[in-house]
Structure formats: C-alpha cells, structure tokens
Amino acid sequence: MRYDQARWSDEDGYEPLLSEKNSREVDIETPLPDDLTRDSLELPDLSEPELARHYTRLSQMNYGVESGPFPLGSCTMKYNPKFTEDLAAHPSAAVHPDRPEETVQGTLALLGRTAEYLAEIGGMDDVTLQPPAGAAGEYTGVLIAKAYHEHNGDDRSEIIVPDSAHGTNFASAALAGFDVVELPSGEDGRVDLDALEEAISDETALLMLTNPNTLGLFERDIEEIAEMVHDAGGLLYYDGANLNALLGRARPGDMGFDIMHYNVHKTFATPHGGGGPGAGPVGVVEELTDFLPEPHVRKRGGGYELFEPERSIGKVHGFQGNWLVLIKTCAYIARLGDEGLRDASAKAVLNANYLAEQIDYEVPFGPFHHEFVASAGDQDAADVAKRMLDYGVHPPTTKWPEIVDEALMTEPTEIENKRTLDQLAAAFDAVADEDRETIEAAPERTSARRIDQVSAARSPQLSWQALENSE
Ligand SMILES: *Cc1c(COP(=O)(O)O)cnc(C)c1O
Numbered sequence: 001m002r003y004d005q006a007r008w009s010d011e012d013g014y015e016p017l018l019s020e021k022n023s024r025e026v027d028i029e030t031p032l033p034d035d036l037t038r039d040s041l042e043l044p045d046l047s048e049p050e051l052a053r054h055y056t057r058l059s060q061m062n063y064g065v066e067s068g069p070f071p072l073g074s075c076t077m078k079y080n081p082k083f084t085e086d087l088a089a090h091p092s093a094a095v096h097p098d099r100p101e102e103t104v105q106g107t108l109a110l111l112g113r114t115a116e117y118l119a120e121i122g123g124m125d126d127v128t129l130q131p132p133a134g135a136a137g138e139y140t141g142v143l144i145a146k147a148y149h150e151h152n153g154d155d156r157s158e159i160i161v162p163d164s165a166h167g168t169n170f171a172s173a174a175l176a177g178f179d180v181v182e183l184p185s186g187e188d189g190r191v192d193l194d195a196l197e198e199a200i201s202d203e204t205a206l207l208m209l210t211n212p213n214t215l216g217l218f219e220r221d222i223e224e225i226a227e228m229v230h231d232a233g234g235l236l237y238y239d240g241a242n243l244n245a246l247l248g249r250a251r252p253g254d255m256g257f258d259i260m261h262y263n264v265h266k267t268f269a270t271p272h273g274g275g276g277p278g279a280g281p282v283g284v285v286e287e288l289t290d291f292l293p294e295p296h297v298r299k300r301g302g303g304y305e306l307f308e309p310e311r312s313i314g315k316v317h318g319f320q321g322n323w324l325v326l327i328k329t330c331a332y333i334a335r336l337g338d339e340g341l342r343d344a345s346a347k348a349v350l351n352a353n354y355l356a357e358q359i360d361y362e363v364p365f366g367p368f369h370h371e372f373v374a375s376a377g378d379q380d381a382a383d384v385a386k387r388m389l390d391y392g393v394h395p396p397t398t399k400w401p402e403i404v405d406e407a408l409m410t411e412p413t414e415i416e417n418k419r420t421l422d423q424l425a426a427a428f429d430a431v432a433d434e435d436r437e438t439i440e441a442a443p444e445r446t447s448a449r450r451i452d453q454v455s456a457a458r459s460p461q462l463s464w465q466a467l468e469n470s471e
Contacts, residue, residue, distance in 0.1 A: 005063070019043070065447075075411070142175075352371050397410075
C-alpha cells in the first residue's frame with residue numbers, strides 16, 4: 001500500500017489559522033463596566049464552505065482510526081460506530097446537570113443502567129461513573145483504598161506496581177501520597193511470586209495490576225496473587241485498560257480484584273485521543289461501596305435518585321462525569337449484548353495472535369491475549385514507528401514495556417479483518433527490510449515530518465494567544 005498524506009499549506013508552509021485567512025474588527029457593545037471590556041475584537045470572517053474546508057484539511061493532515069489501521073498497543077484504538085454518536089447528539093441528551101431529580105429520571109436511569117452493565121462485566125458490586133479518564137479512575141481507586149484503610153485504623157504507606165505497568169499507575173499512587181514499590185517481572189514476563197512475597201508487607205495498601213498484562217500475557221497465578229495480598233491486609237486494584245481481552249469471558253472481580261477502572265474510550269468504543277473526553281468509571285466490591293464518590297446513583301422505588309455514600313471520598317469530577325461519553329458506552333454495550341461482547345474479545349485475541357505470527361520481527365513470549373510486544377532488534381523502535389506511517393498504517397506503541405528491547409507493542413483490536421491484518425503485516429515486513437538511512441529519514445509522505453515531540457508534550461501552545469506570545 002502506498003500512502004500520501006494530504007499536505008495543505010500557504011507560503012508559510014502551513015494551513016493558515018481561521019483568523020489569518022480573513023478577519024475583521026467587530027465593535028463590541030455591552031452593559032459591562034468599561035475597565036472589564038475591550039472596544040473591539042478581531043474575529044474570523046469566512047463563508048461556511050471556507051470553514052468546512054479548513055477543518056476537512058486539518059483532518060486530512062492527521063491520521064486517525066478512520067484513515068487506516070491503528071494498532072497502538074495498550075490504547076485499544078477501536079473504530080467508534082456512528083450510531084452511538086447519533087444517540088449522544090439527540091436533543092434530549094442536552095440536560096442541565098442541576099435539574100431536579102424527579103425531572104431527569106430518564107438520564108438517571110441511563111446512568112444507573114450503565115453502572116449496572118459495567119458492574120456485571122467486571123464482577124464488581126457497584127460502579128461510579130464520575131472519573132473522566134483511566135488515570136483519574138486509578139487516582140479515585142487509590143483514594144478509596146486509602147480511605148478504607150484509614151477507616152479501619154490501619155495506616156499503610158506502600159503501593160506495589162509491576163515494572164511493566166503503565167506510567168499512570170506509579171503517578172496515581174505517588175499523587176495520593178504513597179511510596180511506590182516497583183515489582184520486577186519474572187523470566188516469563190509475568191508477576192514473579194517470589195519477588196511479590198518479598199515486596200508485600202504490613203505497609204502494603206494496594207497492589208495494582210493489569211491482566212492480561214502489558215505484554216498481552218495472562219497472569220495465570222492471579223488467584224494466588226490475590227490471596228497473598230489479602231492475607232497481608234492489602235487490596236488488589238485492576239487497571240482495566242486491557243479488559244478488551246476478557247469481555248464476556250472472565251471478570252476481574254472473580255479473580256479477586258477489589259477495585260478496578262474501566263477505560264470506556266478503549267474497551268467500549270467511545271472516541272479517544274487528543275486528551276479526551278473519555279471516561280474512567282471505577283468499580284468496587286461490596287466492602288468498599290460506602291467510599292465511592294458523591295453524588296452516586298441508586299435505584300429507589302420505581303425510579304432512581306442521587307445520594308452521598310456514607311464514607312464518600314467526595315467529588316472527583318463535576319456532576320456525573322462525562323455524560324455524553326457515558327451515553328455512547330451504554331449504547332455500545334446494549335447493542336453488542338453478551339454475544340457481541342464475547343465475539344469482540346475472541347476476535348481481538350485471534351487478531352493479535354495472527355498478526356504476531358505473520359510479522360518478520362522477533363516476538364518474544366506468547367501466546368497472547370489482545371496485544372503482543374515485538375522487538376525492533378537492531379533498529380530503533382521510534383524510527384520503525386515513523387517509517388510505518390509512510391505505508392499508511394499508524395505505528396504501534398514503542399519502547400514500552402522496557403522488558404522487551406526496542407519494543408513495538410501492537411494491538412490490532414477486533415475491528416480489523418484479515419485483509420487489513422495482512423496489510424499491517426506487510427508494512428511491518430517492508431520496514432524490517434529497510435536500511436537505517438531510510439528509516440531515520442522517515443516519515444517522507446506525511447504532512448508533518450519529524451516533530452519535536454518533547455516540546456509538544458512539555459510546553460504545548462494550545463491557544464492562538466499562547467502561540468503569538470511565544471513568537
Ligand atoms: C491507557 C492506559 C491507562 C490510562 O488510561 P487513560 O484513560 O489514558 O487515562 C492506564 N493503564 C494502561 C495499561 C493503559 O493502557
């Protein structure tokens with residue numbers, strides 16, 4: 001497959017801002033005091049077609065899950081079906097969050113049902129829908145664990161996190177004031193029970209795990225792990241980012257996990273990327289339901305009500321969280337049903353294993369669940385990633401987990417069929433055969449070449465004023 005990304009630019013080499021295309025001074029009249037207002041404002045002045053073209057051009061210079069395959073490991077970049085967008089855009093979804101409960105029973109019922117679906121899928125007893133992302137869910141879960149131990153008069157200072165965990169696990173634990181104990185992985189890429197034994201103590205508040213782990217490997221000893229942690233008085237947290245591998249087949253609650261988050265923008269096909277909006281509901285077992293954030297939804301008589309759980313950790317987000325995202329989650333789960341969810345996990349696992357077999361790069365470990373981690377070997381994984389864009393596919397996640405040299409963490413998800421998987425494999429193999437010079441110069445055919453990723457992440461300029469001030 002040959003790919004040439006659109007490149008729209010004026011003499012300055014980029015698609016101009018709306019205000020640069022055409023703008024005009026608009027007089028402002030307001031009843032506000034003079035010292036709080038300006039006299040005039042420069043606003044873009046464009047026709048509707050000009051506006052539509054601007055945004056279409058920007059989208060053509062980007063790469064998304066609707067451009068081609070997007071096997072970004074751990075992120076579960078599924079196609080987001082359009083029917084969920086239609087439902088979230090329905091006029092009746094525009095509900096003021098302060099409306100009296102008795103006038104928004106439909107809204108509360110939808111929230112209640114979403115929480116029930118998620119609880120059932122995860123094997124949890126109750127679910128809060130408030131946290132706006134997986135990382136926020138982790139932080140909420142850690143605060144619940146902290147409140148639980150404190151309530152029991154049991155002061156515990158440590159959280160154990162495996163070395164293969166997502167960076168947010170370390171950050172959530174540290175942000176809540178815990179010391180992080182890093183757990184080295186065993187030879188087989190899984191939790192090493194001896195190392196765990198050594199790490200656990202009466203200071204252990206929580207062990208955070210994802211299962212299957214970030215190498216796509218199922219933690220077969222999970223029941224024993226849960227017993228070890230519980231025997232020491234600790235709790236077990238499930239990072240739900242990899243739940244796509246288990247949907248309808250196994251439940252974290254049944255494995256012994258006490259708290260978990262769901263990344264609905266990964267597992268349940270709500271849009272993802274660019275920093276949100278997503279949602280990271282948190283499920284807990286019976287013993288912890290009193291600590292959930294408020295307000296919380298529950299059934300009451302024939303309807304639903306909001307209430308504050310007895311020992312609530314408080315609010316973690318405004319109102320009920322990202323409501324429109326939760327509509328999409330509910331709709332997706334309802335449309336797929338039990339059979340559909342089981343079918344999704346089956347295909348996700350089959351696709352990862354098929355692709356791992358096809359590619360020329362070395363793939364240590366296996367067999368896999370929803371993702372696999374290949375090694376770029378002598379090549380630099382970041383260069384491989386950039387070069388893959390030239391073949392019209394989004395690259396895998398690179399250089400993580402560090403257990404695999406030059407890691408290419410690949411997750412095709414269930415949405416791809418064999419034709420697309422073969423196209424992906426062909427892209428991997430084409431890059432594997434290329435020389436260093438070619439891949440170091442990549443990407444050639446994208447609208448932006450190598451960007452300064454560190455500056456983009458560390459000092460982003462997210463507004464026109466910020467850009468102007470920086471010049
Ligand atoms: C994505 C991810 C997270 C964080 O979730 P966000 O929704 O991006 O905040 C945590 N753990 C793992 C393994 C992940 O892949």
